Amino acid sequence: MNPDVDASLASSFRLLQQSASSVAGGVDLLFTAMLLLTGVVALGVLVAIVFFAVRYRQGSRVSRGIVQRKLGIELTWTLVPLALFIVIFSWAAHDFLLLYEPPRDALPVYVVAKQWMWKLQHAAGRREINELHVPLGQPVRLVMTAQDAIHSFYVPAFRLKQDVLPGRYTSLWFTPTQVGEFHLFCAEYCGSQHSQMIGRIVVMPPAEFTRWVSAGPTEPSLAQYGFARFRELGCSGCHTPGSTVNAPSLRGLLGREVHLSDGRSLVADENYVRDSILLPEKDVVAGFQPVMPSFAGQVSEEDIQALIAYIRSGEAP
CATH class of the missing domain: 2.60.40.420 (Cupredoxins -  blue copper proteins)
Incomplete structure (x- = not known):
C-alpha cells in the first residue's frame, strides 16, 4: 500500500x-x-x-422449569x-x-x-x-x-x-x-x-x-419594491389613515396578536399576510367587513415577499 x-x-x-x-x-x-x-x-x-444460546443449548444441564x-x-x-x-x-x-x-x-x-x-x-x-x-x-x-x-x-x-x-x-x-x-x-x-x-x-x-x-x-431594496407594489395594487387606497374604505392598520403587524371576526386569535406572521392577500375572507379582522378582493393571479411569490418586507420595515401605514 x-x-x-x-x-x-x-x-x-x-x-x-x-x-x-x-x-x-x-x-x-x-x-x-x-x-x-x-x-x-x-x-x-x-x-x-x-x-442464552450457549447456556440453554440442547443437551446442557440447566433448569428449564417455569420462570418465576x-x-x-x-x-x-x-x-x-x-x-x-x-x-x-x-x-x-x-x-x-x-x-x-x-x-x-x-x-x-x-x-x-x-x-x-x-x-x-x-x-x-x-x-x-x-x-x-x-x-x-x-x-x-x-x-x-x-x-x-x-x-x-x-x-x-x-x-x-x-x-x-x-x-x-x-x-x-x-x-x-x-x-x-x-x-x-x-x-x-x-x-x-x-x-x-x-x-x-x-x-x-x-x-x-x-x-x-x-x-x-x-x-431597490425589497421593502422599496414592496412599497411600489403596495401603491400599484391600490393597497394604499384602503390601508392608509383617512381612506374612504376602512381597513386594518398594517403598522407593526408582523408578530402582533390579531383578533378575528369569528372569535379566534392568532399571531400575524408571513403566512397570515400571504393568506390575507390571496384568501382575504379566510381570516377577517374583528370589526371589519370582508370587502377586500383577492389578488390571486395578480401577484407573484416575489411580489408577496416584497410586500411582507415592506410591512416588516415599519413604514406601512
Missing part, C-alpha cells in the same frame, strides 16, 4: 461531516448520544442472545427505557424549537424554490440564483416558499433541512461559524432534474460581505 494514500484517507475520514453553523454542534451531540445509546442497547441484546415473575426486573426494563426516551425527546424538542425562534437581529433572506433552481433575495435588494452569500457570525433567517412542487432546503455542513412548500411559508435560521463554501441541495424529489437542483452557501467575513452587497447591481 502507498503510505501517502493511506495518510490521505486517514486524514479525510470523519465520523461526522464538517460543521459550520451554530446549530450543527447541538445536532451532532444529539446524534452521537443516540448512536451511543442505541449501540449500547444493541450490544446488550447481542450479549444476551449469545449467553420478577416485578423488579419488569419495572426496570419498562421504566428505564421510558425515562431515556423522555430525555432524548425533550432534548430533541428543545433543539428543534430553537430553529424557529430567530434572534431579532437575524438577517432576512427570502427564498423561492422552483423546478429546478433556488431563487434568493436579500433585504437590501441583491438577488441570487443557486447561491447564497452570508456574513460570518451574523444570524440569518430564511423565509421560503415553493412555486411548483415540494422542495427541501438542505445544507449538510449546517445540519439544516427544511421542506419548502407551495402555498405557504416555512422558515428557519442559522449563524455561520466558518468562512468558506458549503453545498446546498434539494432533499425532496421534485421532478426529472431533481439531482441538478444544487447550489452553494458562501460564508464571507462581515466587511467583505458588506462590499459584496454594495457592489451588486443597483436595485
Whole structure:
C-alpha cells in the first residue's frame, strides 16, 4: 500500500461531516448520544442472545422449569427505557424549537424554490440564483416558499433541512461559524432534474460581505419594491389613515396578536399576510367587513415577499 494514500484517507475520514453553523454542534451531540445509546442497547441484546444460546443449548444441564415473575426486573426494563426516551425527546424538542425562534437581529433572506433552481433575495435588494452569500457570525433567517412542487432546503455542513412548500411559508435560521463554501441541495424529489437542483452557501467575513452587497447591481431594496407594489395594487387606497374604505392598520403587524371576526386569535406572521392577500375572507379582522378582493393571479411569490418586507420595515401605514 502507498503510505501517502493511506495518510490521505486517514486524514479525510470523519465520523461526522464538517460543521459550520451554530446549530450543527447541538445536532451532532444529539446524534452521537443516540448512536451511543442505541449501540449500547444493541450490544446488550447481542450479549444476551449469545449467553442464552450457549447456556440453554440442547443437551446442557440447566433448569428449564417455569420462570418465576420478577416485578423488579419488569419495572426496570419498562421504566428505564421510558425515562431515556423522555430525555432524548425533550432534548430533541428543545433543539428543534430553537430553529424557529430567530434572534431579532437575524438577517432576512427570502427564498423561492422552483423546478429546478433556488431563487434568493436579500433585504437590501441583491438577488441570487443557486447561491447564497452570508456574513460570518451574523444570524440569518430564511423565509421560503415553493412555486411548483415540494422542495427541501438542505445544507449538510449546517445540519439544516427544511421542506419548502407551495402555498405557504416555512422558515428557519442559522449563524455561520466558518468562512468558506458549503453545498446546498434539494432533499425532496421534485421532478426529472431533481439531482441538478444544487447550489452553494458562501460564508464571507462581515466587511467583505458588506462590499459584496454594495457592489451588486443597483436595485431597490425589497421593502422599496414592496412599497411600489403596495401603491400599484391600490393597497394604499384602503390601508392608509383617512381612506374612504376602512381597513386594518398594517403598522407593526408582523408578530402582533390579531383578533378575528369569528372569535379566534392568532399571531400575524408571513403566512397570515400571504393568506390575507390571496384568501382575504379566510381570516377577517374583528370589526371589519370582508370587502377586500383577492389578488390571486395578480401577484407573484416575489411580489408577496416584497410586500411582507415592506410591512416588516415599519413604514406601512
